[in-house]
Amino acid sequence: PFSLIFRHREAVVSTQSTGEEKSGIKIEGFTKIPLISPGQSTQSTISINFNDTLQPAKFTLCSSKGRYPVKIQPPVGELLLPHVLMETEFDALRSKLSGMHEVESEVDNPGLDSSSLSQKVSEIAATSLCFSSAENSLKFSSITLAQKTELLITVVIGDKIKISVNTEAVVLGSMILKDISAAFAN
Numbered sequence: 664p665f666s667l668i669f670r671h672r673e674a675v676v677s678t679q680s681t682g683e684e685k686s687g688i689k690i691e692g693f694t695k696i697p698l699i700s701p702g703q704s705t706q707s708t709i710s711i712n713f714n715d716t717l718q719p720a721k722f723t724l725c726s727s728k729g730r731y732p733v734k735i736q737p738p739v740g741e742l743l744l745p746h747v748l749m750e751t752e753f754d755a756l757r758s759k760l761s762g763m764h765e766v767e768s769e770v771d772n773p774g775l776d777s778s779s780l781s782q783k784v785s786e787i788a789a790t791s792l793c794f795s796s797a798e799n800s801l802k803f804s805s806i807t808l809a810q811k812t813e814l815l816i817t818v819v820i821g822d823k824i825k826i827s828v829n830t831e832a833v834v835l836g837s838m839i840l841k842d843i844s845a846a847f848a849n
Contacts, residue, residue, distance in 0.1 A: 687714035687809075690722055713737045715809040717834060739838045740788030743805035743814060747791045753802050757815050760829035766837050767827045768844040772820065775847065777801055780818055783846045788839055790816060807832060814839065 689712040696705055711720045719736040748756070775783075781801055784790060790803035803816040814830040816839070824847050830836040 687716060688712065688718065688720050689714065690720055711735060711737075712809065713742060715742060715807045715812070715832065715835070717742075717838065739835065739842060742808055742835065743789045744808055745789050745791035746804045746806040746813065748793050748804045750794050750796060750802070753793050753804060753815060756813055757817065757829050760813070760815065760831065764831055764833065764836075765827060765829045766833070766840045767825065768840050769823050769825050770844050770848045772822055772824045773848070775820075775824070777820060780820065780824065780847065784816060784818065784843060787842045787846055788814075788816070807835070816843070818843075 691710045691712070694707060696707060699705055713720065717737065717739065719734045721732065721734050724731040724733055777799070781792060784801070784803055785792075788803070788805060790805045793802040793804050795802045797819075799820040801816075801818040801820070803818075805814045805816075806812060807814065810832075812830060812832045814828065814832065814836060817825075817827040817829075819825040826840060826843055826847070828836040828840045828843075
């Protein structure tokens with residue numbers, strides 16, 4: 664859910680929203696705000712189901728003062744849910760999602776340990792940390808909110824940090840990889 668805060672300083676305003684349902688995106692829960700007096704503010708919450716798409720949700724806020732287009736881009740990592748897997752399940756799934764379902768990157772390690780790297784991954788994507796018997800290796804598992812498509816992240820720690828993302832949602836995987844690589848490099 665997203666919260667919208669409306670403030671007005673000069674005159675009485677009424678507000679409503681018209682949502683566009685494109686690419687399977689559904690916008691729900693926006694209630695008409697009948698009146699905002701001068702100097703007042705009010706808040707309304709909307710729920711947007713991005714349906715695993717990376718496209719922005721677009722809608723128009725209409726008021727007695729005019730129409731205002733709004734575009735909300737989903738944070739990529741928030742299209743995911745943590746998904747608990749045993750290491751054997753993780754490894755079997757990763758082997759199925761290799762090749763064209765795998766994207767990789769390598770960045771210099773600025774001295775980050777496994778705890779710091781794990782924290783950075785958690786800040787970018789909703790993941791579950793899987794047990795890893797391999798030394799200097801972290802494994803994370805997620806599923807997409809709508810389609811329940813698995814997304815696996817493997818981080819191998821050394822002088823360089825090797826990051827692999829395996830998923831059938833290739834565009835999503837590429838964006839997650841880009842975000843994680845950037846976070847590790849900073």
